[in-house]
Amino acid sequence: MSEQQHRSGFVTFVGRPNAGKSTLMNALVGEKIAITSSKPQTTRHAIRGVVHRDDAQLVIVDTPGMHKPRTLLGKRLNAVVQTTLGDVDVICLCIPADEPIGPGDRFIDQQLEGFPRARKVAVVTKTDAASKQRVAEQLLAVTGLREWDAVVPLSSLRGTQLDVLVDQLVALLPEGEPLYEAATTTEEPLSVRIAELVREAALEGVRDELPHSIMVTVDDIVEREDRELVDVYANLWVERDSQKGIIIGHRGSRLREVGADARAEIERLVGKQVHLDLRVKVAKEWQGDPKQLGRFGF
Ligand SMILES: Nc1nc2c(ncn2[C@@H]2O[C@H](COP(=O)(O)OP(=O)(O)OP(=O)(O)O)[C@@H](O)[C@H]2O)c(=O)[nH]1
Numbered sequence: 001m002s003e004q005q006h007r008s009g010f011v012t013f014v015g016r017p018n019a020g021k022s023t024l025m026n027a028l029v030g031e032k033i034a035i036t037s038s039k040p041q042t043t044r045h046a047i048r049g050v051v052h053r054d055d056a057q058l059v060i061v062d063t064p065g066m067h068k069p070r071t072l073l074g075k076r077l078n079a080v081v082q083t084t085l086g087d088v089d090v091i092c093l094c095i096p097a098d099e100p101i102g103p104g105d106r107f108i109d110q111q112l113e114g115f116p117r118a119r120k121v122a123v124v125t126k127t128d129a130a131s132k133q134r135v136a137e138q139l140l141a142v143t144g145l146r147e148w149d150a151v152v153p154l155s156s157l158r159g160t161q162l163d164v165l166v167d168q169l170v171a172l173l174p175e176g177e178p179l180y181e182a183a184t185t186t187e188e189p190l191s192v193r194i195a196e197l198v199r200e201a202a203l204e205g206v207r208d209e210l211p212h213s214i215m216v217t218v219d220d221i222v223e224r225e226d227r228e229l230v231d232v233y234a235n236l237w238v239e240r241d242s243q244k245g246i247i248i249g250h251r252g253s254r255l256r257e258v259g260a261d262a263r264a265e266i267e268r269l270v271g272k273q274v275h276l277d278l279r280v281k282v283a284k285e286w287q288g289d290p291k292q293l294g295r296f297g298f
Pocket residue numbers: 015016017018019020021022023024035036037038039040041042043064065125126127128129154155156157158
């Protein structure tokens with residue numbers, strides 16, 4: 001194949017919280033990069049995953065869910081979305097098959113008008129969770145929103161139609177050389193990926209406003225010289241003392257569970273045994289504090 005025919009470019013997935021964007025990106029990249037959870041607004045960073053093919057390279061940028069900002073963190077997250085969308089070749093709007101199209105979807109669809117350069121693809125996600133008829137109705141409803149460059153129904157969970165989406169996306173990319181080396185699946189530094197795995201474990205089973213209050217930082221990752229062992233020093237931040245109690249649980253039982261879950265995922269990532277030193281700390285109302293936000297990398 002000549003260099004000319006190779007295609008490469010940037011694709012992003014937008015959609016209301018819980019639409020299945022992160023799960024889809026992980027399924028496409030074939031490796032756990034963005035963390036997923038049933039809590040809305042799990043994604044906080046613009047994360048890149050890379051899909052490699054002989055004839056193309058798709059760089060996927062994951063964005064936080066678009067929403068009306070309530071906190072300073074919310075505002076900064078929306079700014080990340082705006083910058084990301086101005087910069088990509090294809091924007092995919094994800095709409096779950098198992099829920100009717102609502103004001104949230106329409107709001108985001110309208111925002112797409114602001115990015116005329118990008119090609120636009122509708123992805124109907126979670127087809128496994130809806131009947132055939134429901135999927136067909138949803139496809140019709142989605143088609144009514146605007147003129148799309150492609151409309152693809154799929155299930156990330158079952159892995160159905162993922163190849164169809166990739167084919168469609170590749171066809172919409174400009175011709176160009178690969179942007180990343182073949183072995184690269186993400187640009188995220190190891191410390192960030194580890195912090196996200198700890199946050200994912202901590203999100204399991206927490207409710208109400210607590211999910212948004214959780215932040216994880218990694219102080220140090222130390223490889224032992226004498227053994228195949230990695231020491232990870234991480235902090236789990238919450239906004240209030242009462243939240244600290246919830247995270248730690250009765251006699252530390254919840255924290256131990258979170259640590260064990262996170263450790264298993266980190267071991268899978270680094271391919272070595274891991275010792276996880278996890279401390280719970282309070283950063284008072286960090287979501288509204290510019291100094292704290294800066295410290296957490298927002
Ligand atoms: N049945 C089914 N569930 C799915 C599928 N894809 C995602 N989900 C579930 O939907 C929920 C939300 O998925 P995410 O990928 O975190 O959604 P998101 O759009 O990235 O969410 P935010 O980060 O909040 O913007 C999770 O509970 C997933 O397991 C799918 O193909 N089928």
